Amino acid sequence: MSSYNDLSKYYGDFQFLKEMKTVAFEEILRMKAECKDPDFWNSQVKRGFHTETDDGRDMRVILPNGFRAVSDLLPKTESLEPKELHNLEKGVTDNLSRKEIHFVGFVGTKLDASLSRKDVVNEMIGLDNVLVTELAEIDGMLAYVSGERVKGGDYTNLVLFRDRGVAEELLKSSNHGKAVNALAPEVFSDVHIHSGVLQDGLTSSFFVLRRTIFLCFTVPPEDPRRRRVQMWRACRKESDVVKVLPRPPLPDSLLLGLGSQDGPLVKLDQCFTFDVVRLGSQHHHHLHTVVHRG
Template identity: 30%
Template structure:
């Protein structure tokens, strides 16, 4: 079932989601300061300040994102926050399937001209990960989320792996360093016999 709600104030209950996305963003900014500027696709690995692992994907190299940062143009983002099911609820192959489709999504990023960064990191619970996707336009968000591979992940794999998912999207005023403004959240609840999907638009 799909439900849509009118605009309301973004709740404090989800502030930890945004704190995580900001933490990932800060780690990316720090890495951009000290690493060589590249103009080709790059996948690299690192750690957050407290040593949690992270992955950085620059589909068109670091130079593309750095040039956008210098212009301070508004960028757009998608933040994925998922909560995995208990171990006894997971089928034997789901973890492998999840990583395989994630790798496929990364491989296809170069085909999305308006996606400039895809960053993943372990969250504070030490069990779940989250993703931050940075785009040049809001249209890129729809292009990304309606791609065949992403649709497969959401419809076929997520119900097997997650109990709950929150997908926040919005804008970064003044570029990657700017304020994180959440415009919309998609809620996917797989903890019921009939999974539910709801969309909430937030006041900004």
């Protein structure tokens, strides 16, 4: 099995994405407890605010459409006791909203400083700020979280939104296209872009993963390893370039063997992989079926 199909290799991605989600949720809870007016924090949360983890790593939380946009995802009661916050990590969410939301996690590894151009890095930072502004113009965008995986090291981005159509709107942005296609290869050695669903909203204890895009910028553009797409769930969607045939979903007991004694961190039903090899205007696809049994 290709290492691209081995999600255990990317377990650290989801450990950190879950940490980012938890930090954002706890900060939103704190704001709710400090002021009941959902519009009180709007100017601050739309610009974004910084917080730190216990070990001093930087986290930035942005609510592009304001505090009110996430208010229905918060607990039904006025506040959560410490015990309930503990239960949240255990997946016990009786007192919490379970509205399904969607996520995209961008996990990149930067090039060594000696290989990257400072002007391009600065341009990427500036473009990131422009994209944050554009997020506020997309209805259904909930939160944008950015954080350090290690102190002074690589950053990861987590975007939360109400439905898949929101992500499609973001992809229409010319600035987004420039960041991914022109600047990212000059800044990162590789990138993983995970997308899927948080079935219980902000309180979800695991990620339901649908697709991962693997970008490896250390190989030539014509190399098939440059871009690989993995579909982690069977779907019925057809297009002119690929057709994914569904099979009966696996039972819930067959979960990917990741996580801790408290349960899985990533859950999937079925795994389909197809490699996209770009040769001029032609696309060649190789479809493989892989079932993970934890």
